[in-house]
Amino acid sequence: MRQSTYETEAGIPDRAILVSLVTPAIKRGSADPEHSLQELVSLAETAGVEVLTAITQNRETPDTRWFIGKGKVEELRAVADELGATTAIFDQELSGAQVRNLEQELDLKIIDRTQLILDIFAQRAKTREGIIQVELAQLSYLLPRLSGHGKNLSRLGGGIGTRGPGESKLEMDRRHIRDRIADLKRQLAEVVQHRNLHRERRRKSGALQVALVGYTNAGKSTLLRELTDADVYVENQLFATLDPTSRALELPSGKEVVLTDTVGFIQNLPHDLIAAFRATLEEVNEADLVLHVVDSSSPMRDEQMAVVDQILGELGASGTPQIILYNKMDLCEGEQAQLLPHSGEDTLLMSAFNPEDLERLRQAIQNKLTGDTRTFALPADRGDLIALAYRIGEVVAQELDGGTMRLKIELNKHDYEVHGYKLQAYTQQHQSEAH
Ligand SMILES: Nc1nc2c(ncn2[C@@H]2O[C@H](COP(=O)(O)OP(=O)(O)OP(=O)(O)O)[C@@H](O)[C@H]2O)c(=O)[nH]1
Ligand SMILES: [Mg+2]
Known part of the structure; x- marks a missing residue:
């Protein structure tokens, strides 16, 4: 060891x-x-x-x-x-x-x-x-x-x-270290391949990926545990979590998403570590939604948030939809609390131990993931396309207009990209034919 x-x-x-x-x-x-x-x-x-x-x-x-x-x-x-x-x-x-x-x-x-x-x-x-x-x-x-x-x-x-x-x-010289590094990289590539297969399988199952990220000790593992009953290590210490843990999380609609806990960030996180942990951190890159967990009570709160944003940028995950969770509000008093933004679509002031807050969080995740509303105009005689529309999202309005079936659907970005584009293509084709 x-x-x-x-x-x-x-x-x-x-x-x-x-x-x-x-x-x-x-x-x-x-x-x-x-x-x-x-x-x-x-x-x-x-x-x-x-x-x-x-x-x-x-x-x-x-x-x-x-x-x-x-x-x-x-x-x-x-x-x-x-x-x-x-x-x-x-x-x-x-x-x-x-x-x-x-x-x-x-x-x-x-x-x-x-x-x-x-x-x-x-x-x-x-x-x-x-x-x-x-x-x-x-x-x-x-x-x-x-x-x-x-x-x-x-x-x-x-x-x-x-x-x-x-x-x-002890006797290892530089050449040995280089050999060892090459060897470790090979081993890592194998593990990564395995992880990729695993992730690919999860993707194919259609479940959306939600990643908990944030500064070390912000409460990420606590949230995973409170939301999913996962048996994960929670400790009031830095870097309690190293390896990502994923659990199914049920949203208010009954739909399940995959919630993943990740290694915490810290200022001046050694570059060698970021490089070495890139495979693990890929989980963040692949996420459909990032939950940025913040320790609201920390005097270093703003600096910590900036560090997390910076590392997300380095990982290429800046563009991923994000909800900022101002956690540990129960410890936050006076001025510290006043400087926080209000809860909104992209922010939630909360405590990981407050069941009502957890419910609001589930709702916020659902809204963020399935918040996209699209209208498709499909040939009314294409039952297969209409069935597909029903499968990939929540149909909120339906209207038959001559040979055109208009469907208003709530669906998430991922489902839109994977399936919705097909309906979009038929919509465009159908509309140009109808003109
Ligand atoms: N008072 C209070 N304590 C919290 C809250 N959320 C988490 N904690 C505590 O904060 C400490 C750190 O929580 P963890 O869940 O281990 O934090 P983490 O973000 O997973 O930390 P690392 O794995 O080290 O990156 C623990 O002692 C938790 O009990 C909260 O909302 N309020
Ligand atoms: Mg942790």
């Missing part, structure tokens, strides 16, 4: 000092450095680390050798000695050389944000697909950090910061 332990050999949790560098460039970036540091605390705790304190440095640019300034390195040493720290966790990504320099200088384990996230993913991965994807991301992260130091793999030794690939691979 590639599970990182985040504890010393004696089984005591790692004791960490968090370090954040604030430069003008970082300040201009999308994430507020202070919020980011708060989030790093949650990430560290999720990984099982005991957080002792945090140190911040304001600086024009990162130091090439130490990332933080040399004076700050000394301060870090003093604080670490005083508090008995074993580890320093940096909120930004470090180069391989910076990690080595700091480790030698301070005799602490040095972890950066990316590595911490990769470690959490490694701790969580359960399915074959998840495990392959995490290892792929870990090795992709590691590879450029070995450049020029092909033999120096001692950091893969043990304890926190070993992040995965594990002791058995």
